[in-house]
Amino acid sequence: MTILLFSALLLVFSFLAGLVGSLTGLGGGIVVIPVLVLVFHVDIHYAMGASLISVLATSSGTAAAYLREGYTNMRIGMFLEITAVVGAFIGALLIAVVSKVCLTIVFCFILFISAYLTIRRREDYETYTTSHPWAESLRLNSTYPMNGKLIPYHVQHVPFALLCMGFAGILSGLLGIGSGTLKVLAMDQALRLPYKVSTTTSNFMIGMTAAVSAGIYFTHGYIVPNIAFPVMLGVILGAFTGAKLMSHLHTRLLRILFSIALCFIGIQMLYNVYTGAV
């Protein structure tokens, strides 16, 4: 295969990964890694490096629109980022000591969980009238726009969410993904934020978490320009196209079908581990 053909195919597949990643809410990274490993037979470390860069680009590129809409809770994002950045740092350091087989197994496990969570995601929310004491003292409570009005919400279980973010950070650093699904889960289930606030605040955080891992990825040589450039450009284009298409499409069915497809991909990766191909 020539470099031109390799890069062109990589661009097309990354575009598709970015597109479905954004339409389903799973994120580009978790889709692009198995594509690189299974279709292109690229070493999983390079796949993680390229994924990390595309996650960073997508998060930065979409943040402007989300911040303008007024859903993102910056204070919650920054506060929870304390443990997320420490987690990402530890996670990225762990890669050097964790075997590739182990890495692939953890990745598949996260793939299955993300697929499951994407299928059963909760879109309604409950209204609380009181908040966790930390939420009061850190002024984490805020409002979000709905039907032209600003609706207030009250933040719950802050310490537990902080713990979850540390865990999400470790996985993000260890696997080169954004761990968006886990971050959303923590904000949705622990903090009890409205869904749109959870997803946009998670997106706001992902860039910072990924940037902490990026330094260590460079030092280890996981980020190589030859592989990263078509992936980064493809995933960004795909994610932007997905965001544009989102309002015209019924995404629930897509989400279910795609999550099932991801599970098959995970099984294929595990099979490769079993046969020693990883």
Added chain:
Amino acid sequence: MTNHRDMEIILGKLLLIGVLISAAFVLVGGILYLYQQGQDPTPAWFYQPVHSGMSVDQLIREGLSLTPLGLINIGILLLVATQSFRVALLVFYYARIRDMKFALISGFILLMLVYSAYWRN
């Protein structure tokens, strides 16, 4: 200076500009790379375990030599650096509105970002 809402919009714009500049470097570098080496077969190391890494300093030096791959690396570094800029802006903003808890939190995150970029094994 600004209220919370303005700050959100400034941050969003900063991130978007960062991505656009970074993508421009990556795109130009990528096109030049394919123009120069596109017809060569893919090197064997693509499919082999990672061989060597590079420090951020080396990446910057290589990037400044303006080789196609160097340009891509500069684009990627800019993308990462944008994150530090945005957190630095937040440190400044929170200090300005006398919210010391959040100025400290943002400061800690900035420290982690810079520390990890210069981390050595």
